[in-house]
Amino acid sequence: MSRFFKSTLAKSCLAAGGVAGSAIIYLDFIKPKHKPEIVSAYKPLKKDYPAPPTRLDLVKNIKETPQFDVLIIGGGAVGSGCAVDAATRGLNVCLLEKTDFGSGTSSKSTKMAHGGVRYLEKAIFQLSKAQLDLVIEALNERGNMLRTAPHLCSVLPIMIPVYNYWQVPYFFAGCKMYDWFAGKQNLRNSIILSKEQASAIAPMMDTTNLKAACVYHDGSFNDTRMNATLAITAIENGATVLNYFNVDQLLKDDKGKLYGVKATDLETKETYEIKATSVVNATGPFADKILEMDEDPQGLPAKTEQKPRMVVPSSGVHIVLPEYYCPTTMGLLDPSTADGRVMFFLPWQGKVLAGTTDTPLKQVPENPVPTEEDIQDIIKEMQKYLVFPIDRKDVLSAWSGIRPLVRDPDTVPKGQEDSGSTEGLVRSHLLKQSPSALVTISGGKWTTYREMAQETIDYVVKHFDFDGKNLKPCQTNELILIGGDDYSKNYSARLIHEYKIPLKLAKHLSHNYGSRSAMILDLYKASDYNKLPVTLAHQKEFIPNPTEVSPENQLSYQSFDEPFTIAELLYSLKYEYPRTPVDFLARRTRLAFLNAREAMSAVDGVVEIMSKELNWDADTTEKMRKDAKRYIGSMGISPKQFDVEKFQIQ
Numbered sequence: 329m330s331r332f333f334k335s336t337l338a339k340s341c342l343a344a345g346g347v348a349g350s351a352i353i354y355l356d357f358i359k360p361k362h363k364p365e366i367v368s369a370y371k372p373l374k375k376d377y378p379a380p381p382t383r384l385d386l387v388k389n390i391k392e393t394p395q396f397d398v399l400i401i402g403g404g405a406v407g408s409g410c411a412v413d414a415a416t417r418g419l420n421v422c423l424l425e426k427t428d429f430g431s432g433t434s435s436k437s438t439k440m441a442h443g444g445v446r447y448l449e450k451a452i453f454q455l456s457k458a459q460l461d462l463v464i465e466a467l468n469e470r471g472n473m474l475r476t477a478p479h480l481c482s483v484l485p486i487m488i489p490v491y492n493y494w495q496v497p498y499f500f501a502g503c504k505m506y507d508w509f510a511g512k513q514n515l516r517n518s519i520i521l522s523k524e525q526a527s528a529i530a531p532m533m534d535t536t537n538l539k540a541a542c543v544y545h546d547g548s549f550n551d552t553r554m555n556a557t558l559a560i561t562a563i564e565n566g567a568t569v570l571n572y573f574n575v576d577q578l579l580k581d582d583k584g585k586l587y588g589v590k591a592t593d594l595e596t597k598e599t600y601e602i603k604a605t606s607v608v609n610a611t612g613p614f615a616d617k618i619l620e621m622d623e624d625p626q627g628l629p630a631k632t633e634q635k636p637r638m639v640v641p642s643s644g645v646h647i648v649l650p651e652y653y654c655p656t657t658m659g660l661l662d663p664s665t666a667d668g669r670v671m672f673f674l675p676w677q678g679k680v681l682a683g684t685t686d687t688p689l690k691q692v693p694e695n696p697v698p699t700e701e702d703i704q705d706i707i708k709e710m711q712k713y714l715v716f717p718i719d720r721k722d723v724l725s726a727w728s729g730i731r732p733l734v735r736d737p738d739t740v741p742k743g744q745e746d747s748g749s750t751e752g753l754v755r756s757h758l759l760k761q762s763p764s765a766l767v768t769i770s771g772g773k774w775t776t777y778r779e780m781a782q783e784t785i786d787y788v789v790k791h792f793d794f795d796g797k798n799l800k801p802c803q804t805n806e807l808i809l810i811g812g813d814d815y816s817k818n819y820s821a822r823l824i825h826e827y828k829i830p831l832k833l834a835k836h837l838s839h840n841y842g843s844r845s846a847m848i849l850d851l852y853k854a855s856d857y858n859k860l861p862v863t864l865a866h867q868k869e870f871i872p873n874p875t876e877v878s879p880e881n882q883l884s885y886q887s888f889d890e891p892f893t894i895a896e897l898l899y900s901l902k903y904e905y906p907r908t909p910v911d912f913l914a915r916r917t918r919l920a921f922l923n924a925r926e927a928m929s930a931v932d933g934v935v936e937i938m939s940k941e942l943n944w945d946a947d948t949t950e951k952m953r954k955d956a957k958r959y960i961g962s963m964g965i966s967p968k969q970f971d972v973e974k975f976q977i978q
Contacts, residue, residue, distance in 0.1 A: 371814055373822065373823075373826060373843075373846040374814060374843055374846065375846045375847055375850055377844060377903075379902055379903060380560060380563050380564060380903060381563065383570070383905060383907075386563070386569065386570050387593060389422075389568040390422065390568060390570075390600055390602055391600070393420065393422070393568070393602075394603065395588075395604060395605065396420050396421065396422040396568070396602065396603070396604040396605070397414070397419040397420045397421065397604065397605050397606065397794050397797075398410075398414045398419050398421045398422070398604060398605070398606050398607075398608060398785075398788060399421075399422045399423075399588065399589060399602060399604035399606070399607045399608070400414075400421065400422070400423040400424070400607075400608045401423075401424055401575050401589070401607065401608065401609050401618055402423075402425060402610035402611035402612060403423055403425025403428075403429040403430070403559060403569070403571060404425075404429070404430055404432060404433060404434035404555065404610065404611075404612050405430065405434040405551075405554070405555055405558070405774050405777040406612070406770075406772065406777050406780050406781060406784075407423060407425070407608075407610035407611070408423070408429060408430075408555055408558035408559045408562060409558055409777045409778055409780065409781030409804070410423075410608055410769070410781040410784050410785060411423045411558070411559070411562035411567045411569055412558055412561050412562045412565065412567075412781070412807070412809075413778075413781045413784075413785045413802060413803070413804050414567070414785045414788070415562050415565040415566050415567040416565050416800070416807060417785065417789070417799045417800045417801070417802065417803065418797060418798070418799045418800055419785075419789075419794065419797070419799065420566070421562065421566070421567040421568065421569075422568045422569075422602060422604065423559070423567060423568070423569040423570070424570055424573040424574075424589070424591055424602075425569075425571045425572070425573065426572070426573070426574045426575070426594075427571065427572065428571045428572070428906070428907070428908070428911045428915055429552075429555050429556050429558075429559045429905075429915070430551065430555030430556065430915055431911075431915065432612060432613065432614075432729070432730065433612050433613055433729050433731070433732060434551060434552065434555050434774065435551055435552040435555065435914070435915055435921075436551075436644070436646070436727050436729025436730075437551045437729065437773075437774050438644075438646065438672055438674070438681070438684055439548055439549060439550065439551055439674065439676050439681060440484075440547065440548060440549075440672070440674070440774075440775075441469075441470045441473045441481055441546065441547030441548070441549050441774070441775045442466065442470060442546040442547060442775060443463045443464070443470060443506065443509070443510065443775070444462070444463055444466055444773075445502065445503075445506055445544065445661070445670075447459050447462055447463045447466075448460070448463045448502065448505060448506055448509070449502060452505075460509075461756075462756050463506075463509060464509055465756070465776060465779060466775045466776055467506075467509060467510040467511075467513055468513055468779075469775050469776050469777075469779050470510075470513065470515075470546070470547050470775055471510075471513035471515075472778055473547060473549060473554075473775065473778075474515075474547055476778075476804070476806075476807060476808055476809055476812060477549070477554060477557065477808075477809045477811075477812050478812050478817075478842070479811050479812055479815045479819070479839060479840070479841070479842030479843070480549050480550050480553055480557065480809075480811070480812075480839070480840070480842070481547050481548070481549040481554075482547065482548055482549070482839075483515045483545055483546075483547060483548075484545065484546055484547065484659055484674065484675075485544070485545050485657070485658045485659070486543065486544055486545070486546055486658065486659040486660070486661050486672075486674075487521070487526065487529070487542070487543050487655075487658055487659065487661065488503075488541060488542045488543070489526070489533065489538055489541050489660070489713065490538070490539050490540050490541060490542060491537050491538060491539060492539065493539050495539075496539060496540050496542070499542040499663070500518065500520055500542045503542050503543075503544040504518055506518070506544055515545040515546070515547070516545045518542065518544040518545070519542075519543050520540055520541070520542055520543070521540060521541040521542075521543060522540060523538045523539065523540060523541075525541075526538060526540070526541040529655050529657075529658055530654070530655045530658070530660070532652060532653060532654070532655075532714055532715060532716070533660070533713050534712075534713060534714060534715045543658070547775075548659075548674065548675075548676065549774075550677065550839075550840060550918065551774060552914075552915040552916075553840050553916075554774075554809075555915075556904055556915065556916060557809050557810055558809065559571075559905075560810055560903070560904060561807075561809045561810050564810060570593075571905060571907060571911075572593070572907055573593055573594065574591060574592050574594055575589045575590075575591045575618070575621075576589075576592055576599070576629075577589065577590040577621070577626070577627045577628055578618075578621050578627030578764070578766070579601065579603075579627060580625070580626075580627050580764060584625070584763065584764055585764055585765050586607050586622075586627075586765050586766055587603055588601060588602050588603035588604050588607070589601075589602055589604075589607065589627075590602075595907065605792050605793070605794060606765070606767060606788045606792040607765070607766055607767065608767045608768075608769065608784060609622075609766055609767065609768040609769070609770075610768075610769050610784070612730075612732050612770060613639050613641055613692045613730040613732040614639075614692060615732070615734075615768055615770040616634065616636040616637055616638050616639055616692075616737075618766070618768070619637070619638060619737065619762070619766075619768065620634055622762050622764055622766045633691070635690065635691070636692060637735075637737040637740045637742070638734055638735065638736075638737040638758070638768070638770060639692060639732045639733070639770065640688075640732075640733045640734065641688075641691070641730050641731070641732065641733075642686050642687055642688045642689060642730070642731050642733065643685065643686075643687040643689055643696055643702075643729070643730060643731075644683065644684035644685055644686060644687075644728065644729050644730075644731050645683055645684060645687075645698040645699075645705075645706065645726060645727070645728045646681055646682065646683030646684050646706075646726065646727060646729075647681075647682050647698075647703055647706050647707070647723050647725070647726040647964060648676075648680065648681055648682075648724045648725040648726070648921065648922055648923070648964075649679065649680040649682060649718070649722050649723060649724060650679065650680065650722055650724065651679055651680060653673070653680040653682075653710070653714070653718070653722075654673050654674065654675050654680040655675065656675050657675065658675070659672060659673060659674035659675060660672070660673040660674070660713065661673075662709060662712075662713070665709050666709065669684075669685075669686055671683065671684070671706070671709050671710075672684075673710055677836075677918055678832070678836075678922070679724060679922050679923075682706050682710050683706055684706075685702045685705055685706065686731070689730070693730075695959070695962075696728035696729065696730060697728055697962045698726040698727060698728040698962075698963075698964055702726075702728070703720075703723060703726050703964060707720070707723070723964050724922060724923045724924060724925070724964075725921050725922060725923060725924040725927075725963050725964050725965075726924075726963060726964025727963055727964070732770060732771055733771065734757065734758045734770045734771035735758075736758060756772055756776070757769065757770065757771035757772035757776070757780050758770055758771050759780075759783055759784060759787060761791070767784065767787065767788060769781075769783075769784045778804050778805075781804065782802045785802070786802070810842075810844065811842030811843055811844050812842055812843070813842075813843055814843045815838075815842040815843045819842065819843070819845070820834035820835045820837075820838040821834070823838060823845055823849060826846075826849075827849045827852070827853060829849065829852070830891075832889075832891050833891045833893075836891035837849065837891075837896075840917075841899075844903075847899060848895050848896055849895070851895035851898050851899055852893060852895035854895075857894060858893065858894045858898065859893060859894070859895065860894050861890060861892060861893060861894075862893065862894060862896075862897055862913075862917075862919070862933055863890070863926055863929045863930040863933060864933060865894050865897070865930070865932075865933025865934060865937055866932040866933040866936045890919060890922070890923060890926050892917045892919050892930075894933075894937065896917065897912055897934060897937055897938075898937070900912055900916045900917075901941050901942070904916050906938075907942070908938075908952055908955065908956065909931055909934045909935050909938060909952055909955075910955065910956050910959050910960070912934055912938070913927045913930060913934060913956065913960065914927070914959070914960075920959075920960050920963055921963070924960050924963040924964055924965050925965060927960050927963075928957060928961065931953060931956045931957055931960065932953065934956075935949060935952055935953045935956065938952070939952075
């Protein structure tokens with residue numbers, strides 16, 4: 329546009345529109361435009377994060393520390409959350425986990441950061457303030473998770489299919505109340521979809537009798553990646569956090585007060601006496617085991633198996649199916665199954681997660697295993713919504729987790745653990761101090777882990793003497809977990825631009841490692857071997873003619889379709905403390921949870937690399953191989969396909 333034309337147009341508009349016209353012309357033509365700052369819009373990808381202390385360094389801390397301020401037993405969501413909270417306040421923290429971070433309940437959730445729509449329904453119809461408080465608390469913490477771990481958590485729309493016209497306003501009113509109680513933490517407004525709109529979004533859904541669909545929004549996240557991130561964040565803030573450390577005994581003085589624990593490093597078999605001002609029991613479903621030790625005058629475990637008094641355990645099973653069983657950007661909620669439960673079908677990590685069941689248990693198993701009946705129950709429930717039959721062979725993985733509903737153990741006399749009484753049951757969580765000064769935190773759910781940790785450390789700071797330390801208030805409301813710093817929602821695009829990698833790999837790394845992805849990709853581009861899928865890590869060479877590939881050489885599209893590379897394993901070994909193949913295949917990555925068959929084929933390669941990096945001898949290497957195949961073999965692979973004795977898929 330010429331200057332003459334601009335001037336003429338400006339004069340015309342001034343004559344016609346006065347002040348308003350002149351303002352528009354000034355803003356549009358005269359005021360100089362800012363140049364786009366594309367080059368300086370983002371900081372360069374950070375690739376120089378320092379390596380954390382080695383495991384040997386952390387064990388050395390135990391040897392050289394006369395007394396910790398806080399000793400935490402249990403490295404699940406709440407235990408790791410307590411470590412982060414205490415360390416960022418300025419306390420000297422030690423955390424001991426018997427197996428791996430998040431190896432129990434914390435890795436086997438429904439992967440949702442949510443307030444709980446079913447709790448809201450109960451709160452309204454039962455006029456329960458306790459239920460409503462739980463919903464509001466969880467909705468607030470949902471917002472916290474999305475804010476402090478933006479790479480691990482995302483907003484997920486969830487569709488509720490409605491098959492009766494009268495239910496449409498009922499469900500929609502519930503969704504809007506869910507929005508309303510979230511307040512400023514509301515993610516997005518709930519909406520109603522017509523039958524045609526729902527069908528377009530979910531073409532796999534049977535819409536024959538569908539009247540409409542209500543859509544509300546919750547959070548989706550990667551639970552064990554979150555757990556490992558919490559543990560490493562605690563270490564970065566000065567905590568001594570160790571997996572594969574078993575607490576053998578609670579140490580008590582002559583007055584019966586706790587002053588520490590005796591624990592064994594399960595790798596070296598060396599035993600340590602670890603002293604602490606306060607001891608926190610954050611062992612989730614296994615809280616009763618530590619409480620039994622606490623009741624013993626010597627702090628030793630019970631000699632015979634005891635029935636749990638605090639935890640009321642039940643098993644929840646989930647299965648994983650290929651991505652075409654659910655929309656890729658929206659979940660599905662079954663509000664009332666045949667037995668009255670709520671069931672979710674959710675897109676997760678490129679697959680579909682379905683569950684959960686609810687089976688009461690008498691004891692808490694070390695490694696609960698899903699039964700074929702549980703798997704078939706979920707398939708049967710999901711089949712109601714699909715236009716095509718579900719093939720049992722399409723179940724890529726399945727697992728069972730323990731849901732720790734808790735009650736005050738003081739309300740349950742010994743010998744009456746199975747009385748069926750619900751007296752003392754708490755719907756949220758329970759924080760309790762025993763006469764020995766052991767502080768126990770149990771119950772709750774993943775979404776409220778941070779609030780539970782804050783309440784626990786608030787209690788510890790108030791009731792224990794830390795020699796006048798000048799402690800900070802709780803920091804975790806604003807603390808960004810590792811990987812969340814300098815992260816943006818278009819991070820995968822930045823990785824593609826710099827490293828020229830496939831979109832699937834870029835999304836996988838950015839959504840699980842955040843701003844630390846570049847360090848993995850530097851390893852990735854360092855050699856062709858590092859670019860291989862972990863399922864091919866044990867292959868010495870590729871056969872030139874694909875038609876001559878032998879059964880031992882597992883070249884397949886599926887191997888390359890799963891975005892887990894040798895580079896990721898090498899990064900994990902340096903920065904994230906996996907000590908067994910299962911730690912990496914099931915928890916640092918989620919391959920075993922997403923596709924147990926592919927995880928099984930990856931065991932040999934992962935064992936080969938880890939044995940070199942961690943200096944395993946031949947016996948340890950073989951034990952690790954067998955343990956990994958046994959664990960993964962129990963993750964929903966059809967009994968017709970898995971040879972238990974040979975640890976092989978048929």
